[in-house]
Amino acid sequence: GQQLNQSPQSMFIQEGEDVSMNCTSSSIFNTWLWYKQDPGEGPVLLIALYKAGELTSNGRLTAQFGITRKDSFLNISASIPSDVGIYFCAGQGGGTSYGKLTFGQGTILTVHP
Amino acid sequence: SQTIHQWPATLVQPVGSPLSLECTVEGTSNPNLYWYRQAAGRGLQLLFYSVGIGQISSEVPQNLSASRPQDRQFILSSKKLLLSDSGFYLCAWSGDPNTEAFFGQGTRLTVV
Numbered sequence: 006g007q008q009l010n011q012s013p014q015s016m017f018i019q020e021g022e023d024v025s026m027n028c029t030s031s032s033i034f035n036t037w038l039w040y041k042q043d044p045g046e047g048p049v050l051l052i053a054l055y056k057a058g059e060l061t062s063n064g065r066l067t068a069q070f071g072i073t074r075k076d077s078f079l080n081i082s083a084s085i086p087s088d089v090g091i092y093f094c095a096g097q098g099g100g101t102s103y104g105k106l107t108f109g110q111g112t113i114l115t116v117h118p
Numbered sequence: 119s120q121t122i123h124q125w126p127a128t129l130v131q132p133v134g135s136p137l138s139l140e141c142t143v144e145g146t147s148n149p150n151l152y153w154y155r156q157a158a159g160r161g162l163q164l165l166f167y168s169v170g171i172g173q174i175s176s177e178v179p180q181n182l183s184a185s186r187p188q189d190r191q192f193i194l195s196s197k198k199l200l201l202s203d204s205g206f207y208l209c210a211w212s213g214d215p216n217t218e219a220f221f222g223q224g225t226r227l228t229v230v
Binding site: 107 | 124152160161162164167177208210217218219220221222223224226
């Protein structure tokens with residue numbers, strides 16, 4: 006089945022630094038999504054990408070849908086303590102994988118004040 | 119606006135006991151519904167998805183089953199829980215197939 010490779014697995018940064026994480030796949034996806042999960046809660050959608058090459062921002066977050074449709078990245082600028090959490094990429098392949106999301110393994114972000 | 123409710127938030131069950139987790143969605147009709155399991159706070163594994171009432175697809179063989187008795191209700195069940203069924207279970211919904219999915223708050227299941 007489809008698999009996503011998400012990196013890095015974890016990051017330890019100082020408040021104010023920028024963060025970058027990415028996901029790659031051997032399969033093409035029609036949609037890329039980025040989620041953030043706080044401990045003990047469900048993932049919350051941050052950004053949704055629907056077109057190859059699309060670059061979308063949401064406040065300090067920026068994400069791009071790779072032109073090959075096999076990768077995506079998420080950048081966080083000027084990190085703050087509340088950015089702490091696990092970030093997941095997810096892809097939807099369409100076709101026989103109708104509506105189902107394939108998730109990356111997550112990036113654990115720690116922000117030191 | 120659409121909301122998704124999932125309960126209970128936490129559950130401790132003995133091995134061999136039955137399980138029933140419920141998920142309901144409000145503010146939309148004919149949603150696609152999903153059950154995911156998350157182990158050790160990393161990676162979400164799709165267990166079941168449903169595109170309509172009574173239509174259930176299973177992604178992995180397991181000790182669990184799912185049902186969709188009503189349009190906006192999705193239930194995860196087991197007749198006899200195993201220790202390996204412990205984990206964090208998440209319900210989600212989406213509109214069109216290739217749009218974003220929204221998650222419930224999750225259920226922390228511990229089988230003892």
